[in-house]
Amino acid sequence: MKPASWPLIFVFLLLPLLTEARVRHYKFNVVQKNFTRLCSTKSIVTVNGKFPGPTLYAREGDNVVVKVVNHAQYNVTIHWHGIRQLLTAWYDGPAYITQCPIQPGQSFVYNFTIAGQRGTLLWHGHINWLRATVHGAIVILPKLGVPYPFPTPDKEAVVVLAEWWKLDTEAVINEALKSGLAPNVSDAHTINGHLGPVSGCSSARDGFTLQVDSGKTYLLRLINAALNEDLFFKIAGHRMTVVEVDASYVKPFTTDTLLITPGQTTNVLLSADQGAGRYLVTASPFVDSPLVAVDNRTGTATVQYANAVFPAALTAAAIPPQNSTPVASSFTDSLRSLNSKQYPAYVPAVVDHSLLFTVGLGVNPCPSCVNGSRVVADMNNVTFTMPTTALLQAHYFNFSGVFTEDFPGQPLIPFNYTGSGPSNPGTMNGTRLYRLPYNASVQLVLQDTGIIGPESHPVHLHGYNFFVVGRGSGNYDPTTSPSKFNLVDPVERNTMAVPGGGWIAIRFRADNPGVWFLHCHFEVHTTWGLKMAFVVDDGNGPNESLPPPPKDLPAC
Template sequence: MERWWFPAMLVVALMLPAAAKGLARHYKFSVVMKNTTKLCASKPIVTVNGKFPGPTLYAREDDTVLVQVVNHVSYNVTIHWHGVRQLRTCWSDGPAYITQCPIRPGQSYVYNFTLTGQRGTLLWHAHITWLRSTLHGAIVILPKRGVPYPFPKPSKEKIIILGEWWKADTELVISQSVQSGLPPNISDAHTINGHPGPFPSCSSQGYTLHVESGKTYLLRIVNAAVNDELFFKIAGHNLTVVEVDASYTKPFSIDTIFIAPGQTTNVLLAAHQSGGTYLMAISPFMDTIVGVDNLTATGIMQYSGTHVSTATVRASIPAINATSVEFSFINSLQSLNSKRYPANVPLAIDHSLLFTMSVGVNPCSTCVNGSKLVAALNNVSFVMPSTDILEAHYHKIRGVYTDNFPGNPPMTFNYTGTPPSNMQTMNGTRVYKLAYNSTVQIVLQGTSIIAPENHPTHLHGFNFFAVGKGLGNYDPNKDPKNFNLVDPVERNTIGVPTGGWTAIRFRADNPGVWFLHCHLEVHTTWGLKMVFIVEDGDGPSESLLPPPSDLPKC
């Protein structure tokens, strides 16, 4: 057992024999309350094993991972392994009331999945209410033994987790918002590895990244923020991007990366200076009128041997509405598309779908203004069921959901122009069914209802290829002619540009119940989400496994 793989974990001794293709990795996640010490406001927060951010899960490609989650807090809990494909193990995906009932206080559940054909950086986080504000951490999947990275081997690797911080209890923040029908309070600070850096009434100096001159570092950068898309940069140093969302990319050098909630980016950092300290900064991106936490979190990168009094080299921070910086990063992303790591883009499409993404207003007699903000895909605000959809699907239980989610907008209008006068949405627990191994194209179309906004969208259970994007309304006759079907970037979370659209493609080769939702938690809360059900294929290898015996009950 390679004990160096578990530097910050509470590890249960390995009891199982090695899996057919990899080892069995056992972890124990104890969900507990912990008082904070580095966030300038002492309060108890929900943590895993008392750590914020939570412990890193280390494994290799094709390893089987078993994580026992024990709930010692008063909230219901689930954990989602964001970006893990969960081939035939949908029961371990984690979104509450979609693939499982929550783990209740005092109860436990063992997540059991194999990292088939995956390597790189992903994240885990709570997938119920807003607990992921503090319940999150990194997943590092190393390549198979003897398989090198497709880029120069770094001297060392570092994990950088970006987040948001509220002085208040985030469960209270979202509860008050739901009751009032108004937007929730924005966060009070951004964080780098749990450190906010200087901000009003806080003396924290932020996170320090220690480096040695002449060495190259692989930075595994994770955006675990709840609602904010972020820029990341280090003064005086370019970053070479080599991977996003655990998929290798053609390397390119850039001084600022853009990363949305749920996304990961691996970069090579060459420590080429002889010494000194350099500003490390994250700042928010928002190119419309929607309010976000506008505070920049800073830390430093410090060369070994540098005197503590050395002046820090500063950097210019992108403007909050720096769309050009965002586009510069996104437009540079391409799949590696090598012989070992091909880009298998579906060319023939069985399901061509158009999903409009919007924020609207519905009546609410108990809310402050007699109305409440909602969000919708194809004008359907998703209603969470009282039992999980996966069990209903597997056991053929009626009345939990309907299979009539519209594949196209029920009403056409100028999506990015003048919005319609009626902004009310329909409510429902609707799913869209896909045959096993069918191919799917989804055009995610932003709208101008209430306000146009960038929507980082996450698909559970699959990677997809981002084959096209544009501003304005998608044109099905002209825009596909410009699609990249050769080496488009492969992701699990993609941004839909403000006032524009994004087209993605994937093959539905994973049976189960799979969530699609905006990864801005406020929009997920308001209903900007839907569910795909992928039917079983032929035989056991193409069929969902039976539910585990310890699956939580609603």
């Protein structure tokens, strides 16, 4: 196993090599490997035998080429979460949306350019529940000679938060689908692949350690790669300055508690300004619904000062209660785009398409299930049916019968969304898409529903960043709610949580042709059908049109 200090050493050795914009070549071998966690050994699917997988480094403007070779027993795809994929929709990665999966023994070369983005993102498997162990960081450095818009750190480190199951995650979700009930929660949380101290398991007590020097500043690149849980992140005795989220700079602010939902990334500056010693790092779940079960094991790591006397006492952190909605809201409400001359916030001021999507859970009949019914999820009462042909291919080649373009832009039957809801909790099934003309400006309000119970939903939009112009509790009111919108410096993201019993309003411009997935980043909700896709038309000429698919695009 790697020493805990290796991630830092790797960054320092690699950064001098990234001297100019160029093609960056990577090879991802998807393989099975045995890992010992929680006093048991399990074979998991990995990339290059690592958990988390290798970090992909590049600069803004680089062309990135990744050959993915599948040596595992499962079909696989890789999604480059948050990469805009301008005119490269074929390489976005979600299975049966932009491509058919890479079958065992097969390979596929992903080829895309990083345009107008810098910061931290992640890559992960995008089929079934493989992203539980198939994930890693994407570090995008600024162009050569372009400084950070904040004090230059002395050192940097990638910190990946995730979950660990004792069982094969594919078996976990398959059993849940068979029974119609919710799947088992994970057995532990990890920080850079380590569990930290776990009672009764001595092999897990040596967690990830970040070595720091007094007086130095560290840029921590934090990623929530967990399948199903929002996580609070804390470092005992220290405050952190937030400078970037989802590869977009923000107005810096200082806090002692971060909230990171699955799929989100957050860059913070950590000043080693405390006394010599060891300080506990924690990743603990946030859940705002009493109906939702979570893994209540706190993932832990250590910040250790280089001049600490060994063995130094470990300073503990006060972990927020799981239902600390005020803490979560305070962090989210503090996020603002930098909106500077160099990094402006181009918020659409005029809206061409105004959409309202309800997001939540329902119950459909299932004679073979435990209770004669199964839990499902939906948008605007449509539980998405996954196709067997990739939607982007069907769109590009005009295949008939794969999808329809009648996804409702508004709830079919308005109701009190945050109340008890309609008496029938059932949903309709379909592969229904919503069509957008090229360059249309879109406002999308995502409204949580209380049909089963209020619950947070971290929603991710592929192919685009969006601005979160509004957020509130209760029902969105089209008459009064827009008066509180922030159209000046709203935070720019690719993943944002719809609060339990509340709503968010986002805006984006449809300037990237293709088929783009919109889904909850709680994997259980995606599996249950909380997803849809936009079809974005070509514009004028080759610079606004989707090119033909690559010759090695996998076949279904």
